[in-house]
Amino acid sequence: MRDQGKAAAVASDLPIPVAHQFDDARQQHEAAAMGMWIFLATEILFFGGLFTGYAVYRAVEPQGFHEASRHLDLLLGTLNTGLLLTSSLTMALAVHSAENGLRRPTIGWLLTTSMLGLGFLAIKGYEYAHKVHEHLWPGPHFVAPPDASRGFEQFFVLYVSMTGLHAIHMAAGLLVMWVMVIILWRSRHVARHSNFVEMFGLYWHFVDIVWIFLFPLLYLIDRS
Amino acid sequence: MDSHADHAVRRYFGIFAALLVLLVITVGAAYVHLGAANIVVALVIAVVKASLVAWVFMHLRSSTPIVILFALGGVFWLVILILLTAADFLAR
Amino acid sequence: MSVVSPAPPLRLKESYLSVSFTIRSWLLSTDHKRIGILYLLSITALFLFGGAAAVAMRVELMTPQADVVRAEVYNRMFTVHGVIMVWFFLIPSIPAVLGNFLIPLMIGARDLAFPKLNLASWYVFMAGAAFTLWAIVRGGVDTGWTFYTPYSSTYSNSYVMLTATGIFITGFSSIFTGLNFIVTIHTMRAPGLQWFRLPLFVWSLYATSLILVLATPVLAISLGLIALERLFGFGIYDPNKGGDPLLFQHLFWFYSHPAVYIMILPGMGVVSETIACFSRKAVFGYKVVAMSSLAIAVLGFLVWGHHMFVSGQSTYAGLVFSLLSFLVAIPSAIKTFNWTATLYKGQITFATPMLYALGFIGLFTIGGLTGLVLASLAVDVHVHDTYFVVAHFHYIMVGGMVMAYLGGIHFWWPKMTGRMYPEGWARFSAILVFVGFNLTFFPQFLLGYLGMPRRYHTYPAEFQVLNVMSTAGASILGVGYLFPLTYLLWSLRYGPRAESNPWNATGLEWQTPSPPPTYNFKETPVVTEGPYHYETGE
Ligand SMILES: [Cu+2]
Numbered sequence: 118m119r120d121q122g123k124a125a126a127v128a129s130d131l132p133i134p135v136a137h138q139f140d141d142a143r144q145q146h147e148a149a150a151m152g153m154w155i156f157l158a159t160e161i162l163f164f165g166g167l168f169t170g171y172a173v174y175r176a177v178e179p180q181g182f183h184e185a186s187r188h189l190d191l192l193l194g195t196l197n198t199g200l201l202l203t204s205s206l207t208m209a210l211a212v213h214s215a216e217n218g219l220r221r222p223t224i225g226w227l228l229t230t231s232m233l234g235l236g237f238l239a240i241k242g243y244e245y246a247h248k249v250h251e252h253l254w255p256g257p258h259f260v261a262p263p264d265a266s267r268g269f270e271q272f273f274v275l276y277v278s279m280t281g282l283h284a285i286h287m288a289a290g291l292l293v294m295w296v297m298v299i300i301l302w303r304s305r306h307v308a309r310h311s312n313f314v315e316m317f318g319l320y321w322h323f324v325d326i327v328w329i330f331l332f333p334l335l336y337l338i339d340r341s
Numbered sequence: 342m343d344s345h346a347d348h349a350v351r352r353y354f355g356i357f358a359a360l361l362v363l364l365v366i367t368v369g370a371a372y373v374h375l376g377a378a379n380i381v382v383a384l385v386i387a388v389v390k391a392s393l394v395a396w397v398f399m400h401l402r403s404s405t406p407i408v409i410l411f412a413l414g415g416v417f418w419l420v421i422l423i424l425l426t427a428a429d430f431l432a433r
Numbered sequence: 434m435s436v437v438s439p440a441p442p443l444r445l446k447e448s449y450l451s452v453s454f455t456i457r458s459w460l461l462s463t464d465h466k467r468i469g470i471l472y473l474l475s476i477t478a479l480f481l482f483g484g485a486a487a488v489a490m491r492v493e494l495m496t497p498q499a500d501v502v503r504a505e506v507y508n509r510m511f512t513v514h515g516v517i518m519v520w521f522f523l524i525p526s527i528p529a530v531l532g533n534f535l536i537p538l539m540i541g542a543r544d545l546a547f548p549k550l551n552l553a554s555w556y557v558f559m560a561g562a563a564f565t566l567w568a569i570v571r572g573g574v575d576t577g578w579t580f581y582t583p584y585s586s587t588y589s590n591s592y593v594m595l596t597a598t599g600i601f602i603t604g605f606s607s608i609f610t611g612l613n614f615i616v617t618i619h620t621m622r623a624p625g626l627q628w629f630r631l632p633l634f635v636w637s638l639y640a641t642s643l644i645l646v647l648a649t650p651v652l653a654i655s656l657g658l659i660a661l662e663r664l665f666g667f668g669i670y671d672p673n674k675g676g677d678p679l680l681f682q683h684l685f686w687f688y689s690h691p692a693v694y695i696m697i698l699p700g701m702g703v704v705s706e707t708i709a710c711f712s713r714k715a716v717f718g719y720k721v722v723a724m725s726s727l728a729i730a731v732l733g734f735l736v737w738g739h740h741m742f743v744s745g746q747s748t749y750a751g752l753v754f755s756l757l758s759f760l761v762a763i764p765s766a767i768k769t770f771n772w773t774a775t776l777y778k779g780q781i782t783f784a785t786p787m788l789y790a791l792g793f794i795g796l797f798t799i800g801g802l803t804g805l806v807l808a809s810l811a812v813d814v815h816v817h818d819t820y821f822v823v824a825h826f827h828y829i830m831v832g833g834m835v836m837a838y839l840g841g842i843h844f845w846w847p848k849m850t851g852r853m854y855p856e857g858w859a860r861f862s863a864i865l866v867f868v869g870f871n872l873t874f875f876p877q878f879l880l881g882y883l884g885m886p887r888r889y890h891t892y893p894a895e896f897q898v899l900n901v902m903s904t905a906g907a908s909i910l911g912v913g914y915l916f917p918l919t920y921l922l923w924s925l926r927y928g929p930r931a932e933s934n935p936w937n938a939t940g941l942e943w944q945t946p947s948p949p950p951t952y953n954f955k956e957t958p959v960v961t962e963g964p965y966h967y968e969t970g971e
Contacts (some may be wrong), residue, residue: 137952138544138621147405148546148620154408155612158415159650165419166654166684170669172423173430173680195368202364206357209398213349256666270675274667278658315400322399326391333367333383341374407619418647421734426683429738429750 133309146312153316157323160286164327167279171334174275178268185265185272186338188253190244194336197240198328204233205325208318215314220307223314224298230321231294234287241284248273276335283331286324293317356397363390448851448948463548464951469534470849471555473842476522476530477918479562483517484911486510490890491873491907497894507890508575509591515578520600521562523830524692526838527699528645529558529610532638534849536614538942539632541623541960543952546616554609561603568595577888579689582670582681586662594663597656604649607695611645614638623941625960629723632940632964633716636723637702640730641695648691648734655684682744686737694733696830697797698726700837701768704790707844708772710938711787712779715965718771725764732761742813751810758808765801769794784936785859789840792867796832800825803878818888821881824874832870839866839917846921847931851948854917854924862916869913872906939965 139145175182211226245254252260255274262269297317301307307314367386375382395401401409449466452458459467490510493501502510533551537544545551568574574596576585585593618631618639659681661667668674670681709716716722738746738754772794781787803825807813816822846854876899881887885896892900934943945954 136548138542138546138548144620148616150404151408151411151619152547152612152616154404154411155615155646156608158411158418159608159612159646161415161419162422162647163650163654165422166651166658168419169423169426169684170658170680173427174677176427177430191368195364198364199361202357202360205360205394205398206353209353210350213353255668267675270668274661274669274676278661278667278669282657319399322394326394329390329394330384330387333371333387337367337371337379337383339374339376339379340371341379415647418734422651422687425735425738425750425753426680426687428753429679429683429741429747430677432747432749 133312149312149316150319153319157319160323164279164282167275167282168330171275171279174268174271178266178271181266181268181270182272183338184262185269185276186335187340188251189276189336190247191336191340193240193244194332197237198332200233200237200240201325201328204230204237205322207233208321212311212315212318215301215307215311218306218308218311220301220305223307224301227294227298227301227314231291231298234291234294238284238287238291241280245277248277279331279335283324283327286327290317290321290324294321352397356393359393360390447950448946449951450851450948452951461552463544463552465533465537465545465548465551466849466949468551468555469530469532472525472529472533472558475555475559475562476525479517479521482566483514483522484914486514486517488907488911490514491904493890494892494900495904497892497897499891502890504890505575508577508888509573511888512574512577513569516565516574516596516600518830519578519692519696520603521558521565523696523834524607525558525610526696526834527703527841528614528638528641528695529554529606531634531703531838531841531845532614532641532699533610535845535942536617536635536638537621538848538945538949538953539635539940540618540621540626541941541954541958542617542621543954545613546621547613550609551613554606554613557609558603558606561599561601561606563599564602565596565599568592568599571595579685580656580659580681582659582662582678583672583676586659586669586681587671587673594660597659601653601656604653607645607649611642611649614642615646618642623958623960629720630960630963631723632702633705633719633722633726634699634702637698637705637726640726641698643727643730644691644695644698644733648688648695651684652688652692655681655688658684679741679745682741682746683737686740687734690737690740691730691733693826693829694729696834698729700793700797700834700841701726703837703841703844704772704793705768706938706940707786707790707840708775709965709967710844710936711782711784711790712776713967714775714779715963715967716771717774717777718767719963719965722768722771725767728764729761732757732764736761736808739808739813742810743817755808755810759805762801762805762808765797769798769801783860785854785856785863786840786844788860788863788867789836789843792863793833793836793840796828796836796867796870800828800832803828816881818886819881820877820885820887823887824877824881827874827877832874836866836870839863842917842921844936845942846924847935848942848947848949850925850928851931852924852928853931853935854928855920858916858920862913862920865909865913865916869906869909869911873903873910874906876900876902876906939967 133142133145135142135145139148207226207230211223211230214222214226248254252258253273255270255277259270259273294317297310297313300313301310304310363386367383370382370386371379395412401412449464459471462468489501490507493499493507499507533545571592574589574591574593576589576591576593580593580597618635622631658667658669662669662671662674662676666674668676670676670678672678705716705722736754736758738750739758742751742755803821807816807822807825843854843859846852880896880899880903883896885892931947933946935947936943941954941958941960942949944958
């Protein structure tokens with residue numbers, strides 16, 4: 118990071134473009150941050166419907182949920198949590214680099230983040246395939262063990278719906294991230310895009326937070 | 342500027358270390374028989390982890406109060422949804 | 434609102450309408466005013482479509498027997514009517530048309546905070562409408578607008594998925610619009626325009642936007658889960674597969690009760706503006722009226738269970754939801770009393786927007802009070818799923834929101850188009866709408882109380898007189914709607930040119946030419962007073 122001071126100076130020389138409806142860059146940034154957080158609030162409630170279903174079904178059938186949870190692979194789940202937490206760190210570093218006008222580190226951290234995200238999805242896909250193979254994928258081919266309690270299948274319905282919606286969010290994030298990398302690659306002035314990187318970072322961290330809750334709720338129902 | 346930047350980076354790594362420690366704790370706690378308290382412990386740790394991410398990685402600590410209010414608002418409305426729905430399911 | 438720099442005296446040559454006339458310039462415009470007009474055109478077409486379904490139903494219900502359609506077709510007709518009117522007319526009506534057009538003007542901004550997102554919201558809306566219309570063309574959907582499970586998720590043989598996809602997509606347009614309004618109102622107010630100097634229309638749309646943003650995602654996920662059950666056999670709602678149908682009802686009504694306030698709060702905003710202007714008085718208790726909008730938005734989220742009193746919900750939950758439903762009446766009543774107090778000793782002129790506003794107050798009061806009847810646990814068991822409910826919510830949605838929408842369109846028509854509408858015709862049709870509406874829906878209160886269930890195409894012969902009255906009223910109402918459609922179009926060419934402030938109203942939007950230039954104001958206005966300085970202003 119030797120060239121940081123220079124880059125920061127360059128960045129401050131270049132005015133960040135301000136759209137016509139705004140008075141200045143500060144107002145523009147405030148609006149973008151607020152808009153992004155409101156969007157994340159909608160996302161909380163979008164996932165929230167599933168969390169509600171989880172809460173009431175688990176409250177009604179705790180035993181079935183307990184039994185079903187043990188069919189998930191805790192090692193892979195923990196590994197995936199680690200990958201996502203790491204990707205949050207690299208994303209934060211990408212935002213930090215973009216704000217300081219460091220083009221190469223920004224691109225580097227973004228690519229690292231996307232690799233970690235890809236790894237997460239690959240492991241998730243492997244877990245899904247395994248569940249299909251074990252007839253634990255909900256739907257017509259689902260076969261519960263003969264001694265399973267009520268609620269056993271509902272756990273897997275919620276497991277697939279919740280992690281599936283989460284995975285879709287990850288995949289969408291990866292696409293946007295790669296577009297962003299291309300844009301940064303072509304552009305000479307990272308600072309002009311630092312708002313974009315920062316707002317995307319918020320999204321990525323949010324997806325991480327969702328997983329922070331999914332992991333204990335799905336994988337960690339009393340393993341003792 | 343430089344020292345400030347380094348400071349931020351160091352903070353990010355510190356938070357990351359804390360998150361990993363909490364991950365280990367939460368997995369470990371699942372193997373301790375706590376009965377009904379199990380879910381409470383797991384959720385408390387999850388809330389702490391999520392707050393660390395939101396507060397530092399997502400810059401809530403340097404955000405305007407109104408942004409913090411919106412972030413909490415989403416959570417608050419989720420609590421309404423879960424609580425009133427559970428009020429039906431648990432009282433049947 | 435007084436402004437330090439006075440409005441430009443000479444008419445700016447370039448209004449937002451005359452900058453360009455190509456279709457492309459409309460379809461790619463990010464100007465909030467043009468997007469408002471795009472929404473106006475789209476939802477008018479969809480309103481006519483939904484109205485046609487209502488006409489068909491009223492024709493069928495003229496006689497006790499089935500004479501026009503079979504039961505299956507009738508089911509599809511009331512579903513189409515409900516789906517189109519709720520999601521493709523009422524929800525976007527005032528927010529997407531008047532809100533889009535007016536919010537930046539009222540707060541002295543050049544545009545909304547995210548103009549491209551605004552345009553995207555219109556395209557998303559049209560995509561959702563296309564899916565829904567496609568479903569209807571292929572044969573429609575018969576679940577009712579409420580999509581109750583497990584009928585919708587397992588048994589119905591109609592185009593549930595296509596319709597639900599359309600609604601899911603349209604939800605994003607609601608979210609985009611709400612998000613845009615909230616950020617705009619927070620960050621882009623003109624210098625000096627403090628929160629308690631905002632017009633009440635802006636307050637009501639702020640509250641509406643909060644609901645749009647917080648409720649719509651839950652509808653999306655509830656429909657998404659229907660898709661998983663219907664397409665992949667996931668057991669989430671269907672009791673045969675281990676699910677619980679009441680989970681759907683909870684998620685659905687968590688959206689759909691607050692959605693009632695999406696469909697009435699903006700109307701309350703319009704009424705506040707028109708009552709003040711045509712009484713020449715400041716709105717009585719301005720701060721309380723502003724705060725009651727927020728109170729409605731928040732309390733409205735706590736009452737959804739009153740739709741589930743007889744569907745197997747726990748009695749204790751029912752008690753709580755009943756009590757909370759009574760509480761939400763308080764802020765609505767506050768508004769009604771304050772409007773009445775505003776009228777007191779005002780210099781009232783009965784211009785068309787005022788007629789609609791007065792009609793709103795009366796009809797909304799009836800709709801609201803019958804809502805309290807329905808919120809009472811025991812009474813609801815008696816009148817649940819009867820025409821009493823149908824009459825109640827039409828008094829709110831049509832008697833309230835559609836009246837307010839028409840009033841608002843008339844009030845701001847000169848601003849939007851630069852033309853005056855013919856006042857005589859407009860007053861005549863306002864009265865026609867009021868009379869036709871009451872004749873249509875008041876008999877339905879009686880029908881419901883006597884026990885006629887909703888959603889049937891046949892009924893016992895003793896209900897015929899009231900049904901014929903209702904159908905007669907509907908035809909008057911229909912004519913009442915066609916008149917404005919005609920004379921407003923006529924006025925575009927033959928109406929007298931409007932001045933910048935034809936009503937002598939306060940408010941920033943009246944201080945710029947009619948129609949406004951692309952970026953709204955020649956100079957950013959500076960605000961030094963509250964919104965309704967009528968006594969001192971003239
Ligand atoms: Cu309701």
